[in-house]
Amino acid sequence: MTTDANAGTVGLEKAAPGEEILTVENLTVSFPSDDGLVEAVRSVSYSVRSGEALGIVGESGSGKSVSSLAVMGLLPNTARISGSVRFRGQELIGLGERGYASLRGNKIAMIFQDPLTSLNPVYSVGYQIAEAVRAHNDVSKDAAIDRAIELLGVVGIPFPEQRVKAYPHELSGGMRQRIVIAIAMANNPDLIIADEPTTALDVTVQAQVLEALEAARAETGAALVMITHDLGVIAGHAERIGVMYAGKLVETGTTEDVFYRPRMPYTLGLLGSLPRLDQEQRQRLTPIKGSPPSLLNLPPGCPFTPRCPMAEDVCEHEEPELLPASGSNHFSACHFRDRLQAAEPADIFAADTEVGEQEATR
Numbered sequence: 215m216t217t218d219a220n221a222g223t224v225g226l227e228k229a230a231p232g233e234e235i236l237t238v239e240n241l242t243v244s245f246p247s248d249d250g251l252v253e254a255v256r257s258v259s260y261s262v263r264s265g266e267a268l269g270i271v272g273e274s275g276s277g278k279s280v281s282s283l284a285v286m287g288l289l290p291n292t293a294r295i296s297g298s299v300r301f302r303g304q305e306l307i308g309l310g311e312r313g314y315a316s317l318r319g320n321k322i323a324m325i326f327q328d329p330l331t332s333l334n335p336v337y338s339v340g341y342q343i344a345e346a347v348r349a350h351n352d353v354s355k356d357a358a359i360d361r362a363i364e365l366l367g368v369v370g371i372p373f374p375e376q377r378v379k380a381y382p383h384e385l386s387g388g389m390r391q392r393i394v395i396a397i398a399m400a401n402n403p404d405l406i407i408a409d410e411p412t413t414a415l416d417v418t419v420q421a422q423v424l425e426a427l428e429a430a431r432a433e434t435g436a437a438l439v440m441i442t443h444d445l446g447v448i449a450g451h452a453e454r455i456g457v458m459y460a461g462k463l464v465e466t467g468t469t470e471d472v473f474y475r476p477r478m479p480y481t482l483g484l485l486g487s488l489p490r491l492d493q494e495q496r497q498r499l500t501p502i503k504g505s506p507p508s509l510l511n512l513p514p515g516c517p518f519t520p521r522c523p524m525a526e527d528v529c530e531h532e533e534p535e536l537l538p539a540s541g542s543n544h545f546s547a548c549h550f551r552d553r554l555q556a557a558e559p560a561d562i563f564a565a566d567t568e569v570g571e572q573e574a575t576r
Contacts, residue, residue, distance in 0.1 A: 262437045279441060343358075366396055486563055
């Protein structure tokens with residue numbers, strides 16, 4: 215691999231299976247405001263390898279999207295960024311717009327939440343996919359259109375030869391999102407970041423979009439970072455999960471560890487508020503009461519303290535570090551992680567008795 219400080223990565227070959235693609239270390243992002251400093255991301259660290267899928271989960275305002283925008287170099291100039299973001303060993307913090315231009319859409323692709331903000335309404339979807347191909351490859355228009363038709367088939371668009379001429383407004387929301395996935399995989403990237411790719415879609419279409427993402431991974435061999443507020447979305451689509459709260463990772467581990475051996479009350483709360491088909495029909499959900507804290511001038515201690523039924527004095531004064539929990543690759547930021555062995559959401563959070571009473575009267 216050869217690099218140029220201004221031009222970015224030059225001559226970077228396709229990543230080998232298992233190669234570490236993205237390494238984020240102590241990433242911190244803050245935004246100055248009239249009222250003080252908003253600490254949107256606080257010392258976040260994670261890595262993802264070729265062919266691997268990492269799910270980053272958390273409520274709105276937890277810092278998920280800001281961390282991904284920092285990786286892509288898409289934050290405004292007012293953002294204060296520190297730490298390290300390395301793509302296949304190359305530092306991206308401070309790379310500059312010219313350096314990112316050779317990576318975005320080529321080696322690193324991003325799928326945004328709303329496909330209508332990514333697609334141009336005055337151009338056909340085939341033209342837009344072909345444009346992504348030609349931006350980084352010296353190919354003819356016809357060859358680029360052929361690639362667009364091929365990609366439409368890969369992501370499950372029926373009759374791709376006809377759909378390649380369609381405009382975004384002629385397609386459903388799920389089909390538009392699959393078009394965006396096709397654009398993301400156009401140049402066989404090494405890393406795909408999907409930011410809430412299934413939000414506002416019904417369950418059936420959501421499944422189709424997730425299948426398209428799986429097809430993109432299989433086609434490109436790319437590492438995938440999927441950002442979502444719904445643990446259920448990534449249950450069968452990620453090997454590892456990172457749970458974010460108040461700008462920090464509060465639990466990380468394999469999907470099995472996080473789902474079946476959670477060691478952070480917040481994670482238990484997320485799981486308890488998720489309907490599951492393998493539970494008894496009348497089992498109540500256990501929602502987390504309250505709202506996430508403001509990231510402006512955060513007080514000392516654990517940010518989850520006001521919402522945590524387990525909170526004690528130490529939680530109000532000392533923020534817990536991300537330390538090993540049930541295994542070598544499972545980490546939790548909770549002072550009482552050892553108390554949570556075999557704990558169920560209902561053991562920590564009170565069930566919604568009103569729902570139970572309504573069911574009892576039926």
